[in-house]
Amino acid sequence: MQFLKLIARNALRHKLRTGLTVLGLVIAVLSFGLLQTVVGAWYAGANNAAPDRLVTRNAISLVFPMPLHYRDKIRAVPGVKRVGTANWFGGIYQDPKKFFPQFAVDAAQYFEMYPEYRFAEEEKRAFLRDRRGAVVGRKLAETYGFRVGDTLPLRGTIFPGDWSFTVRAIYEGAEARTDTSQMFFHWDYLNETMKRRVPRRADQVGVFVVQIADPARSAEISQALDAQFRNSAAETLTETEKAFQLGFVAMTEAIVVGIRVVSFVVVFIILAVMANTMAMTARERLSEYATLKALGFAPGYVAALVLGESLAIAAVGGLVGVGCTFPVAAWFSTQTGTLFPVFEVSLATTAMQLGAALAVGIAAALLPGQRAARVRIVDGLRAIG
Amino acid sequence: MKAIPLAYSVRNLWTRKLTTALTAGGMALVVFVFAAVLMLDAGLRQAMVSTGQPDNVMVTRRSAGSEVQSGVERPQAALVEAQPEVVAASKETVVLIAQHKRDSGTVSNVTVRGLSPQGIALRPQVRLAAGRMFRPASTEIVVGRSIAQRFAGTGVGERLRFGARDWLVVGVFDAGGSAFDSEIWGDVDQMMQSFRRQAYSTVIARLADPGAFDALKRRLDSDPRLTVDVKRERQFYEEQSAALSGFISILGLTLSVIFSIGAMIGAMITMYAAVAGRTAEIGALRALGFRRRAILTAFLAEALALAALGWALGLGVASLMQLVHISTMNWQSFGELAFSFKLTPKIVLQSLAFAAAMGFAGGVLPALRAARLSIVDALRAA
Numbered sequence: 124m125q126f127l128k129l130i131a132r133n134a135l136r137h138k139l140r141t142g143l144t145v146l147g148l149v150i151a152v153l154s155f156g157l158l159q160t161v162v163g164a165w166y167a168g169a170n171n172a173a174p175d176r177l178v179t180r181n182a183i184s185l186v187f188p189m190p191l192h193y194r195d196k197i198r199a200v201p202g203v204k205r206v207g208t209a210n211w212f213g214g215i216y217q218d219p220k221k222f223f224p225q226f227a228v229d230a231a232q233y234f235e236m237y238p239e240y241r242f243a244e245e246e247k248r249a250f251l252r253d254r255r256g257a258v259v260g261r262k263l264a265e266t267y268g269f270r271v272g273d274t275l276p277l278r279g280t281i282f283p284g285d286w287s288f289t290v291r292a293i294y295e296g297a298e299a300r301t302d303t304s305q306m307f308f309h310w311d312y313l314n315e316t317m318k319r320r321v322p323r324r325a326d327q328v329g330v331f332v333v334q335i336a337d338p339a340r341s342a343e344i345s346q347a348l349d350a351q352f353r354n355s356a357a358e359t360l361t362e363t364e365k366a367f368q369l370g371f372v373a374m375t376e377a378i379v380v381g382i383r384v385v386s387f388v389v390v391f392i393i394l395a396v397m398a399n400t401m402a403m404t405a406r407e408r409l410s411e412y413a414t415l416k417a418l419g420f421a422p423g424y425v426a427a428l429v430l431g432e433s434l435a436i437a438a439v440g441g442l443v444g445v446g447c448t449f450p451v452a453a454w455f456s457t458q459t460g461t462l463f464p465v466f467e468v469s470l471a472t473t474a475m476q477l478g479a480a481l482a483v484g485i486a487a488a489l490l491p492g493q494r495a496a497r498v499r500i501v502d503g504l505r506a507i508g
Numbered sequence: 509m510k511a512i513p514l515a516y517s518v519r520n521l522w523t524r525k526l527t528t529a530l531t532a533g534g535m536a537l538v539v540f541v542f543a544a545v546l547m548l549d550a551g552l553r554q555a556m557v558s559t560g561q562p563d564n565v566m567v568t569r570r571s572a573g574s575e576v577q578s579g580v581e582r583p584q585a586a587l588v589e590a591q592p593e594v595v596a597a598s599k600e601t602v603v604l605i606a607q608h609k610r611d612s613g614t615v616s617n618v619t620v621r622g623l624s625p626q627g628i629a630l631r632p633q634v635r636l637a638a639g640r641m642f643r644p645a646s647t648e649i650v651v652g653r654s655i656a657q658r659f660a661g662t663g664v665g666e667r668l669r670f671g672a673r674d675w676l677v678v679g680v681f682d683a684g685g686s687a688f689d690s691e692i693w694g695d696v697d698q699m700m701q702s703f704r705r706q707a708y709s710t711v712i713a714r715l716a717d718p719g720a721f722d723a724l725k726r727r728l729d730s731d732p733r734l735t736v737d738v739k740r741e742r743q744f745y746e747e748q749s750a751a752l753s754g755f756i757s758i759l760g761l762t763l764s765v766i767f768s769i770g771a772m773i774g775a776m777i778t779m780y781a782a783v784a785g786r787t788a789e790i791g792a793l794r795a796l797g798f799r800r801r802a803i804l805t806a807f808l809a810e811a812l813a814l815a816a817l818g819w820a821l822g823l824g825v826a827s828l829m830q831l832v833h834i835s836t837m838n839w840q841s842f843g844e845l846a847f848s849f850k851l852t853p854k855i856v857l858q859s860l861a862f863a864a865a866m867g868f869a870g871g872v873l874p875a876l877r878a879a880r881l882s883i884v885d886a887l888r889a890a
Contacts, residue, residue, distance in 0.1 A: 140777050147773040154766050183670055184606040184617055186576055186842070187703070219573070280573045283735065323706065356704065358672070360606075373614040374837035374844070381834075382759075388537055389767055395534035396774035402526050403781045490526075 126424075130431040137404070141436060144400045148440025148483070149447060151393035152476050156448040157455065158386035159472040165372055165379050167465035171302060172364035174338035175204075176236060177345055179331040180367075182358040185211075188327035189357045191314075196351050197331055202344045204336045207233035208310050210329035214277030214286060216267070223263050223461045225277065225306045227313035230258075236334045239297040246271060246292035254312050256291035260303030264293045266460040275306070282313065284320060304461035333361070390479050397487040401433050405491035412495045413503020422496035429495050433488035434481070441480025445473055512793065512802050517810035520782065521817075527778055528814065534774040535818025535866055536825070538767045543826035543859045544849065545760025548834065549753055551850035556749040559686040560742030563718040564630055565594075567711040567728070570735045574748065574841040575602040576619070579707040584734050591727070593720040594713040598627030601700050602709040604843050605670040605692075608660045618655060619691045619843040620670070622699030630712055634688055639664040639679030642694055649694040650679040654846035658835060668692075671702030687745060690835075690846050712741065748840045755839075768866050771818070775870025779811050783878040790878055791886025804879040811871020812864060819863035826859075827851050 134141055179197065181187035191208070198206045212225040230251060234240060242250075242258070250256040259269050269275065275288045288308050296303045310328075318325040335344050345361040352359045362370075372379065405412075412425045448468055456466035521528045560566075567588050572578035580588075580599075589597040601622040606615045621627075625644060628634065642648035651662045661667065667674045675694060683689045700706075715721060725738040739747075783790070790803060829849040838845040 139780060143773045143777050147770045150766060150769050150773075154763070158763075182606075183703070184604040186604045186617075213573070213577070215571070215573075278571050280571050281577050283569060283571065354672075356672075370615055373612075374616050376614070377834045377836040378755075385541060385763060388541055389763075389770065392534045392537045392767055392770045392774075395530045395537070396770060396777065399527055399530035399534075399774060400777055402530065403777070407781075407785075 126427070126431070129428060130435055133404075133408075133428065133432050134435050140400060140403075144397060144436055145440045145443070147393055147396045148437060148480060149444040151389050151483075152441050152444025152480055153447050153451060154389050155386050155479055156445065156468060156472050156476045157452060158382055158389070159475060160448075160452055160466060160468050161463070162379055162382055162386070163469055163472065164463040164466050165375070166369075167300065167302060167463075168368035169365050169372060171239070171300060171465070172368050173239075174341070174363065174365070175335055176364040177333040177335060177341060177348070177361050178364055178367040179333055179348060179359050179361040180329070182349075182360040185329070187357065188329055189331070189352075189359060191326040191328055193328070193352065193357075193359070194331065197333060197348060200344060200348050200351065202335050202337065202340050203333055203348075205232055205236055205334040207236055207332040207334075208328045208330075209233065209332055210310060210313060210327075211281070212277070212279070212308075212313070213281045214279050216275070216277055221267065223266075223304055223306060225308070227310040228307050229310045230307065233307070233332065236332060239301045240294040240303075241297055242292055242294050250291035253289060253291050254309060255288055257288035257306055257308040258292040258294055259290055259306045261293055261295050262303040262464065263306060263461055264290075266304070269293070282317060282320075282324075284316075286316075300465045300467055302464040304464040332364075390483065394483045394486055397433070397437065397483050398490070400436075401429065401487045401491040404432070405429055405495050409495070409498055409503045410505075412498055413500045416498070416503070417500050426492040426496035429492040430485070430488040433492075434484040437480045437484025437487070441477050441484075444480065445476050448473070448476065510798060510802065512798055512806040514809060517806050518813055520786075520810055521813060524782075527781070528817070531774050531778040532814055532817040532821060535771045535815055535863060536821035538764060538771045538866065539819050539822025539859050539863050540826050541760070541767055542764040542862050543823055543851075543855055544829055545756060545764065546855045546858060547826060547829060547849040547851050548847075549757045549760070550852050550855060551834075551847045552749050552753050552756065553746075554850055555685055555687055555689075555845070555847040556745040557742060558633060558684055559688060560740065560745040561630070561632070561714075562740070562742055563715050564741035565713045565715060565721060565724065566739050566741045566744040567713065567736050568709075568739075568744075570737050572737070575600075575710050576604055576841060576843070578602075578709050580709065580711055580736060581707045584736065585708050585711050587731070587733060588711045588713060588728065588736070591713070591724060593715050593717070593724045595716045596626055596630060597711055597713040598623055598630050599696065599708045599711050600627055601696055601703070601705055603699070603703050603705075607662075607668075607670075609658055610660045611658075613660075616659075616844045617837065617842055618659060619841065620699065621691050621693050622696035623693060624696055627696070627712065628693075630714055631683070631688060633684045633686055635682050635684075637680045637682040639677075641681075642678055644695055645697065646695060647673055647675050647698055648678045649675045649692055650681050651677055651693075652689040652691050653680060653682045654689040654833070654835065655692060655844075656680045658844075658846070662692075671699070673702050685848070687748075687845060690844050749838065749845075751839045752836075752845075764862070768862070772866050772870040775811055775814060775867060776874060778814070779807065779871050779874035780877070782810065783807065783874045786878075787881060787886050787889040790881055791883050791889065794881070794883040795887065800879040803881075804875050807875035807878045808868065808871050811875065812867045814871075815863045815867025818866075819860055822863070823856065823859055 208229050210227040269290050273290045277286045348361045349359050452468050568578035585599045603620050604617040607618045642650050656662050666677050728738050833848045835846040
C-alpha cells in the first residue's frame with residue numbers, strides 16, 4: 124500500500140511533465156491502433172470470404188474475360204451447387220475521386236451465394252423486376268445519399284458510354300465487418316447493352332463465382348473445374364474466394380508493409396519521449412534514492428519504484444489511448460466514406476495497443492531504474508539535480 | 509542589447525547527453541517518416557514524368573482510365589495516324605498478365621505491351637541493358653529492368669508462357685527508372701493474335717511541332733467518327749499515378765503531423781526540465797544584465813539546436829532509403845509498378861522547415877517561462 128502511494132505521489136510530483144507524457148502516449152497508442160486498423164481493413168475482403176465460394180477467372184489475368192457458355196460446363200462439374208456471373212464495371216460516378224466498386228451480377232444466383240447481404244424482401248423483389256435496377260450497400264448509400272428510387276448515372280470506362288440505373292434496394296450487412304460499400308446491377312442488362320454497342324464484347328464474363336456443397340473438397344473441385352478448359356481459348360484459374368482476395372492484398376504488399384513499419388515507428392518515438400521523462404526524473408531524484416537506501420531499503424525496492432511509476436504513466440496513457448481509438452475510428456470511417464469498406468477496431472489491435480504501452484513503460488524504466496538501484500549512497504547524497 | 513552566446517545553448521545540450529539523445533532521437537524518427545514519404549512520392553512522380561515524352565501524344569478510348577481499359581478500333585487508329593501533325597505513330601496493344609514473383613512466389617499483374625519498331629523509336633529513353641531487341645513478327649520478347657529483377661522466368665534465354673504460347677526472352681531493357689521498366693515488350697501483331705484482340709489499345713503519335721497539340725486535339729475531339737481522348741503522353745502518365753501519389757502523400761503527411769505532436773511533447777518536456785533545472789542560472793544571467801529577450805532567444809536556440817540534430821539524424825537515415833526500390837500495384841493501371849525513394853533539394857529544405865517548426869513549437873512555452881522569471885525569485889531558487 125505504502126509502495127503504491129509512493130508511486131502515485133511521485134508520478135504526480137511534476138504534473139505538467141506527467142501530463143505531457145501521458146498526452147504523448149495517448150497520441151501514440153491512438154495512431155498505432157488506427158494504423159493497425161488500416162492494415163486490417165486491407166484484409167477485409169479476405170476475412171469476409173466464405174469457404175464454400177470459389178472464384179474462377181481467366182488464367183492470363185483478371186482483365187481477360189471468359190465466354191458465357193463456360194457457365195453450363197462449370198455447373199456440370201460434380202460438387203458444384205451454384206454458379207453466378209460477375210463483371211467488374213469500373214464506372215465513374217460524377218468524378219473519378221468518388222470511387223466505389225460496381226459489379227454486374229446475375230442477381231438470382233449471386234445473392235443466394237452471399238447470404239451476408241441482407242435485403243428487405245419487398246425491395247429485393249422490386250430490384251429483380253427492374254431490368255435497369257441496382258442495389259447499393261448501406262455504407263455506400265450513406266456516403267452519397269442514395270435512396271431507393273434515385274437515378275444513379277455512371278460513365279463507363281471498361282464498358283464505354285453513359286449508363287443509368289435506378290436504385291431499387293439497399294442491402295445491410297449481416298455483420299459489422301460485411302462490406303456494404305458496393306453496388307450491384309443486372310448482368311443481363313450489361314450484356315444486352317454491349318450486344319447493341321460492341322457486339323464482339325457481349326457474352327463475356329469477368330469471373331464466375333462458384334458455390335460448392337462441401338468446402339473440404341474445394342481444392343479437388345477447383346482442379347476438376349480448370350481441367351475442363353485446359354488448352355482452350357480461355358484457360359481458367361479457380362481458387363477459393365479467400366485466396367482470390369489475398370491475391371489483391373499481395374499486389375499492394377509494399378504499401379501494407381510500409382504502414383506496418385510506420386505503425387511501429389510511432390511506438391519508438393513515444394518510447395524515446397517516455398524514456399527521457401523517466402531518465403530526467405531519476406536523475407533529479409538521485410539524492411532521494413540514496414536517502415532511501417541509507418534508510419535500509421534494498422536496491423530492488425528503489426528500482427521497483429522507478430518501474431512502478433513508469434508503468435503507471437504508461438498504463439494511464441495506454442488505457443486512454445485505447446478508449447479514444449473507438450470514437451476516432453468511427454469518425455475516420457465516416458470521413459473516408461467507401462475508401463475502406465470495413466473499418467473495425469479488432470480485439471487483437473486493442474491487445475497490441477495495450478501491449479505496446481506496457482512495453483514502452485517497462486523499456487523506459489530499464490536504464491533509469493538500474494541507475495537508481497546502483498547509485499552509491501555517498502554519490503547520491505552529493506548529487507545535485 | 510547583449511545576446512547570450514550560442515555556445516551556452518549548445519553546451520547545455522552536451523551536458524545532458526542521454527536526454528538530448530532521446531529527444532533528438534524522437535524528432536529524428538518523425539523527420540525520417542516525413543522525408544521518406546516525400547521521397548517516395550517524388551520517386552513515383554519522377555518515374556511517371558520520365559515515362560512520357562513531351563512531344564508524344566497518347567490517344568485512348570474516351571473515358572478509359574488506363575491503357576488496359578482502352579480500345580481503339582483499327583479504322584479509328586488509321587484515322588489518327590493520318591493526321592497532318594503526326595510524323596510518326598505507333599499502334600499498340602496493352603494487356604496485363606498474372607506472373608509469379610521470383611522470391612516470394614506471389615502473383616502480380618505485369619503490363620505487356622505489343623508494339624512495332626516505330627513504337628520503340630518513340631521512346632528514346634529506352635536502352636538495351638542485355639541481349640538484343642525482339643525481332644518483328646516473332647514470338648520474342650524483351651523485359652524491363654525491374655521485371656527481370658523481380659519476376660520468375662524473365663532472364664535472357666528463358667521462356668515465359670502466356671496467351672497460350674511460349675515467348676522467348678531475348679533482351680532486358682533499361683528505361684531510365686520510368687514506368688516502362690515494369691513492362692514486357694513484344695511484337696504487336698503476335699500479341700494481338702495470342703490475346704485474340706481485334707482492336708488496338710492505344711495509339712502513340714509524335715508531333716512534328718509540340719505546339720500543334722491543341723489544334724490536333726480540337727480536330728480529333730470534334731470528329732464524329734472518333735470516340736477518343738487525346739492527351740499529352742506526360743500528362744497521361746501523371747494522371748496514371750495520381751491516385752497512388754495522393755494516397756502516399758495524404759497518408760504520409762497526416763502521419764508526420766500526428767507523430768510530430770509526440771516529438772514536440774518530448775522537446776517540451778526536455779526544455780521545461782532544462783528551465784526548471786537552471787532557474788538560478790537564469791537569475792544570475794538576468795542579474796548580469798541580460799534582458800528577458802536574450803533569455804528567450806537562448807532557450808529557443810537550444811530547442812532549435814535539438815531539432816537541427818534530429819533533422820540531421822532523420823534525414824541521414826532517410827537518404828539511405830534511396831537504395832531501396834518499392835514495387836507495388838498502381839491502382840489506376842492495375843499493373844505492377846516499381847519506383848524508388850528520391851531525395852530532392854526541396855525535400856531537404858522541407859524537412860528542415862518541418863524540424864524547425866517542431867523545435868520551435870516544443871521550445872517556445874518553456875522559453876517564455878524562462879524569460880518571465882523575476883530576477884529575485886530566480887536567484888532565491890538556488
